[in-house]
Amino acid sequence: MPATILAVGEIADGRLTKLSTEVATLARGLAEVAGGTALGLVVDPAPDAAAGQLAAFVPRVIVVTSPALTGEVAAPHVAGEIVRLLSEGVTHVVLGATTDGRDIAGMLVGLTGMGMLANADEASWADEGPVIRSSVLGGKAVTNSALTSGSGLITLRPGGVTAEEAAAAGVVETREPSAPVTPAAIVLDRVAEAGAVVSLEDASVVVVGGRGIGSAEGFALVEDLAEVLGGVAGATRASVDAGWVPYSRQVGQTGRVVKPALYLGLGVSGAMQHRVGMQGSGAIVAVNRDRDAPIAEIADLFVLGDLFEVGPALVAEIRARRGG
Amino acid sequence: MRIVVLTKPVPDPDARAERLGPDHRLDRAASPTVINGNDEYALEAALQLVEAHGGEVVILSMAPANGTETIRKALSMGAHRGILVTDPALAGADMPTTIRVLAAAAATESFDLLLGGLDTSDGAAGAVTAGVAARLGVPLLSAAAAIEPDPAAGRVRVRRLSTKGYDLIEAPMPAAISCTQALGAPRYPSLRGIMAARSREIVILSLNDLGGDLAPAGGAWATTVLAVDLPPARAAGRVISGPAADTAREMVDFLASRGLV
Numbered sequence A: 001m002p003a004t005i006l007a008v009g010e011i012a013d014g015r016l017t018k019l020s021t022e023v024a025t026l027a028r029g030l031a032e033v034a035g036g037t038a039l040g041l042v043v044d045p046a047p048d049a050a051a052g053q054l055a056a057f058v059p060r061v062i063v064v065t066s067p068a069l070t071g072e073v074a075a076p077h078v079a080g081e082i083v084r085l086l087s088e089g090v091t092h093v094v095l096g097a098t099t100d101g102r103d104i105a106g107m108l109v110g111l112t113g114m115g116m117l118a119n120a121d122e123a124s125w126a127d128e129g130p131v132i133r134s135s136v137l138g139g140k141a142v143t144n145s146a147l148t149s150g151s152g153l154i155t156l157r158p159g160g161v162t163a164e165e166a167a168a169a170g171v172v173e174t175r176e177p178s179a180p181v182t183p184a185a186i187v188l189d190r191v192a193e194a195g196a197v198v199s200l201e202d203a204s205v206v207v208v209g210g211r212g213i214g215s216a217e218g219f220a221l222v223e224d225l226a227e228v229l230g231g232v233a234g235a236t237r238a239s240v241d242a243g244w245v246p247y248s249r250q251v252g253q254t255g256r257v258v259k260p261a262l263y264l265g266l267g268v269s270g271a272m273q274h275r276v277g278m279q280g281s282g283a284i285v286a287v288n289r290d291r292d293a294p295i296a297e298i299a300d301l302f303v304l305g306d307l308f309e310v311g312p313a314l315v316a317e318i319r320a321r322r323g324g
Numbered sequence B: 001m002r003i004v005v006l007t008k009p010v011p012d013p014d015a016r017a018e019r020l021g022p023d024h025r026l027d028r029a030a031s032p033t034v035i036n037g038n039d040e041y042a043l044e045a046a047l048q049l050v051e052a053h054g055g056e057v058v059i060l061s062m063a064p065a066n067g068t069e070t071i072r073k074a075l076s077m078g079a080h081r082g083i084l085v086t087d088p089a090l091a092g093a094d095m096p097t098t099i100r101v102l103a104a105a106a107a108t109e110s111f112d113l114l115l116g117g118l119d120t121s122d123g124a125a126g127a128v129t130a131g132v133a134a135r136l137g138v139p140l141l142s143a144a145a146a147i148e149p150d151p152a153a154g155r156v157r158v159r160r161l162s163t164k165g166y167d168l169i170e171a172p173m174p175a176a177i178s179c180t181q182a183l184g185a186p187r188y189p190s191l192r193g194i195m196a197a198r199s200r201e202i203v204i205l206s207l208n209d210l211g212g213d214l215a216p217a218g219g220a221w222a223t224t225v226l227a228v229d230l231p232p233a234r235a236a237g238r239v240i241s242g243p244a245a246d247t248a249r250e251m252v253d254f255l256a257s258r259g260l261v
Helices: A018-034 A048-055 A067-071 A075-087 A099-112 A218-228 A237-241 A307-323 B037-053 B065-077 B095-106 B128-136 B191-198 B244-257
Strands: A004-008 A037-043 A060-064 A092-096 A115-120 A122-126 A129-136 A141-147 A152-156 A171-175 A186-192 A205-209 A232-235 A262-266 A283-288 A301-304 B002-006 B009-011 B033-035 B056-062 B081-085 B113-117 B140-150 B155-161 B165-172 B175-179 B202-205 B223-229 B238-241
Touching: A004 A018, A004 A075, A018 A037, A018 A048, A018 A092, A018 A122, A018 A152, A037 A048, A037 A075, A048 A060, A048 A171, A060 A075, A075 A099, A075 B128, A075 B140, A092 A099, A099 A115, A099 A152, A099 B095, A099 B128, A099 B140, A115 A122, A115 A129, A115 A141, A115 B095, A115 B223, A129 A152, A205 A218, A218 A232, A218 A262, A218 A307, A232 A237, A283 A307, A283 B244, A301 B244, A307 B244, B002 B037, B002 B095, B002 B128, B009 B065, B033 B037, B033 B065, B037 B056, B037 B065, B037 B113, B037 B140, B037 B175, B056 B065, B056 B095, B065 B081, B065 B191, B065 B202, B081 B095, B095 B128, B113 B128, B113 B140, B128 B140, B128 B175, B140 B165, B155 B175, B238 B244
Parallel strands: A004 A037, A004 A092, A037 A060, A060 A171, A092 A152, A115 A152, A205 A232, A205 A262, A262 A283, A283 A301, A301 B238, B002 B056, B002 B113, B056 B081, B081 B202, B113 B175, B140 B175
Antiparallel strands: A122 A129, A129 A141, A141 B223, A186 B165, B009 B033, B140 B155, B155 B165
């Protein structure tokens, strides 16, 4: 059976997410090596823009829309569409390793018994199927994993694949919705919180405040540095748990996985759960008073010092050089 | 209300001793074992809900035989009883098998809510609670930051973390909920709790007890680890210290050398 590889698109603010462009690039790349075909899926109440974007990456995009989707959680609906596509010959499904992607993957594993290759940093096609590489145990090891049958699921971490559009745009085909695989929860309200950001994964510079920032006021320094470096301010679990910073800014295993060109950690100890979320960064710079902080093991530059002295001095130095 | 909490014993991340064995599986003897962090948030939420609404908290684990130790800890925090599914045929179980087994065991309890962690610190696939929900045909409310059941109406509301804040979502019970740290820190076992836990029941079930073909014969799992490598080594970093103005200058020199400023 030729491989038919489905890329599941996710939408934010009406647009296809960056991770979904990586998912689609991977699905197409795997299909090319396998001698099979790739297709995409978008399920949304307003799917048109994202469907067009997805069609730039794969030769065929299936669009499912329904007014009911506006007020309901998407995952059981998306899983319903994928169950139908599996019955029509889809062999492999690639999703982003996001909350929605994992919910959908879990539902499909539960219903079909398919194998799941979780948290791929990259994937290739070898012999009869996909092989993923995944950083595990907080970066202590990298595993190569494969499926033992001719079908299965992959969840892809952000930043592991470079998105690349196909030579020609694909066709978009609209379908009637399938039944959700479970009763869908209804959405009563969508609440935006002050200080929440959506662009952590896309930022080329991420400045993170750890326990050492000491207070919500201390986070202002993190934001200052992020601004002067043209980046985004994030936080560790400790500073989120302390209530200094909203959860949406958390970098780590629970939270966002970032791979910026520059990661700057202020008062970050570098616990395993945090390292999972940032160790793929290009350059890692850390400011900490504790020479034994675990982040020293992975920092390209470790500044032993008080972040409240080094931070403002760094802001001043960058401004001075730009001015001079 | 009856709340089943899925709890997985995992290597203690703080011990930083996790490793894979020669069989490419987690070496469970290499590290002390704790309740998975996100499962502890689920447990704390369950305990608070039962304190407010009445009922019981049932711990459900699939683990080696010493999984009773982490269940006992959950009982000492206030959970009422435990179920451990343990079977030599489940060593190294894959995701479909784990979901099938946990769903079959959860189905023996007529629960109002089934709570699990958003993901685990060792496997980290983050798919088990959703898989169990789908097998049992109950709605999934994922990434919970707050859980508000209305037992009289038979419904539950959840604040679901989003990239911008949260979505307020609602579903009929029984329902499954995946839980995050935003639910709040777990309590420590009290001395009284530790004493009380000694007499609380842990039912131990084998695959036979659950019935049906839940695990493939001979460990023919759906996925396999082909190889384990060490991560690419990062070049030894530089350590600097001194007056802030000097270190700041060195930092900008470093950033400039990498084209980052």
